[in-house]
Amino acid sequence: MQEIDRLIVQKLLNSNELELTSTQKALCLPILQRIYKKMKLGIQFDGVKVKNSRIVDGHHRYICAQLAGVKIEYMEWEIAKGAPDHEWSKMNIVEEDYEDSDQIKEHHKRDAELNGVDESIFKDL
Template structure:
C-alpha cells in the first residue's frame, strides 16, 4: 500500500474537515502508520471529542479520513480545549514515536484486533 505524502494531508485539511483541532502539530509518519493499518482492515479505539473539538485522536482522525474508514467518537472528558485552526497545524515530517513505542503500539493494536503481532507489522512494510 502506498504511503500518504504531506501534500495529501494538507489538501485534506484545505478542503475543510468536520472536527476542530486542539493541538499544534501532527506527525506524518504516525498518520501513515495508522493509515496503513486502517487500509489493512485494523480497527482503532474511538477518538475523544468535546463539542466538535478533538481531545484525543488527531492522528487517527486524519488517517481515517484519508483511508475512508469511519472511526468511532466518544465524549471527551475535558473542559473545552484551546481552538487551533487546522490550517496552522504543523505537518511534521519527523517521526514522533521511537522504535520501542511503535512495537508497543503494534502489540496493542494486535490485541485490540484479536490478531497476531506479525499481521500488524506486515501492514507497515
C-alpha cells in the same frame, strides 16, 4: 498499498471538509502513515474523544480515518477549559517521528491484541 505523504495530508487539512475542531497544532507524518496503513489493512482503533466537536484525543486517528475512508467512533469526553482551538489549514506536519522503536512495537502489540491478529502483519509498517 497506497502511501500518504505531506501533500495528501495538507490537501485534506486545507479542504474545509473536516467536521471536528483541532485542539493541537501539529501532526506527526510517520504516525499518520502507520495508522493509515493499519486502517487500510482493516485494523480497528479506539474512537476519537471529543467535547462539543473539539478533539480531546485522537487527532491522528481522526485524520487517518478521513484519508482511509473508514468510520471511526466519536466518544464524548471532557476537555481542559483552556485548550485552544487550532485551524487545520495552519497545522504543522512534523516529519520527525514522535515515537521511538519501542513505542512503535508497543502500539503494534496493542493493535494486534485488540484486533485478534498476529503483530507480524505490521512488520513492514
